[in-house]
Amino acid sequence: MDAEHYRLRDFLTRSAQPYEWHEAGSADADQLLEKLGLEAAALPVLIDGEQSLQAATVESVMTAWGGNQPAKRKHYDFVVIGAGPAGLAAAVYAASDGLSTLVCDRDLPGGQASYATMIENFFGFPDGIGGAELARLAGRQAEGFGAELLLMRAVNGSRLNGQDEPVGLLIDDGSEVTASVVLAAPGIDWARLELDGLDDLIGDGVYYGAGRSEAAQCAGQDVVVVGAGNSAGQAVLNFANQTARVTMLIRGDRLSKSMSAYLIERIEKHPLIDVRLETQLTELHSNDGGLTGVTFADSGGKSETRAVDGVFLCIGGRPHTEWCSREHVHIDDRGYILTGQDLLKDGKAPDCWPLERDPLPLETSRVGLFAAGDVRHGSTKRVAAAVGEGSMVASLIFSRLAELGVTY
Ligand SMILES: Cc1cc2nc3c(=O)[nH]c(=O)nc-3n(C[C@H](O)[C@H](O)[C@H](O)COP(=O)(O)OP(=O)(O)OC[C@H]3O[C@@H](n4cnc5c(N)ncnc54)[C@H](O)[C@@H]3O)c2cc1C
Known part of the structure; x- marks a missing residue:
């Protein structure tokens, strides 16, 4: 299968979008195209109700479904990098507590969980739940509380404007938003085994x-x-x-x-x-x-x-922390982000730490930047653990917002 076609199929599966896939040249595909007068159309053709999209790509489908829009605001109380279980949980709780919240993901929501056909050990689902379905529901819940999801958009860097000023976040479409508090929840890449089937x-x-x-x-x-x-x-x-x-x-x-x-x-x-x-x-x-x-x-x-x-x-796996050294975020010798008590040596915060108080639990060596989920040193590498940490961050950030005098 063409790599782009595979990507589109993977996209539909991981967004928990029910679909039927007919291989080009199969009797079913030919019949459908003929019925719709699309015999000459460039493949793949995506048929969604009355609409059809020719030479469909992930990007064109996203646009057709109302995605690929820029962030609606210039400033948010809380920006989350990564819409895996940790990031989505943080967004649900922060937005439900009334914070203006943006979640950016360079891919679809769900992170690694979106690859899990069935998560059988997640709290409250005795018969298991598909990872993509769980992510779709969590994304909908976050949006329901007013969080904004910016998908297929990576955060590539930041601009520090002074310790008690909002931080600028550089998004890979060239835009920039500012945030009072940020959560890094970019997860890890599991090492994959290449084996047929x-x-x-x-x-x-x-x-x-x-x-x-x-x-x-x-x-x-x-x-x-x-x-x-x-x-x-x-x-x-x-x-x-x-x-x-x-x-x-x-x-x-x-x-x-x-x-x-x-x-x-x-x-x-x-x-x-x-x-x-x-x-x-x-x-x-x-x-x-x-x-x-x-x-x-x-x-x-x-x-x-x-x-x-x-x-x-x-x-094993590799945490997404290649950005940490340029952002002055401390990591352990395996590349996982250090937070809270793990940053202290002999009870003392690192030299770069500018405040009287110690870093809050889940706060990194950069004030106001929190980390949660698989990327964090000491994390459990489970959906429930990531959700728990994300939810904790959503409550911890209120201490930082109070220091900044942010009212909401
Ligand atoms: C195949 C598979 C099956 C699994 N099955 C189970 C299971 O049954 N039960 C269980 O408890 N756990 C399971 N796990 C583990 C579980 O999925 C992870 O522990 C969990 O997803 C971690 O959540 P997270 O939010 O920390 O990170 P992730 O899920 O890794 O999400 C991180 C997100 O951040 C995004 N991102 C990264 N960098 C950037 C950037 N610069 N800008 C914007 N976005 C970025 C990524 O695209 C990704 O969507 C499974 C994992 C895999 C791979």
């Missing part, structure tokens, strides 16, 4: 990350965990302690390169954990859209196929 099995036996809740559901099952960092080690132990039989696949030749010694010790002693060094996942097997087994191969080319119930990819 993997994307189709995400949520149906293959998962990025593994929390305790997943472990509880896998009691007595056979699972594979890919990865060699501490999060992979913790996941392996969680599974095995819940009586799952775990095969741990590690590309490197030893665990000690990337994992803490106490985890290695426990993993090596556990009778239900089989550690395979210098071994990589090479194939996924499925039936009726669900995972049934895997093949993995060692560095000598010896391969093995096994029936398994789940594959958990704990191969």
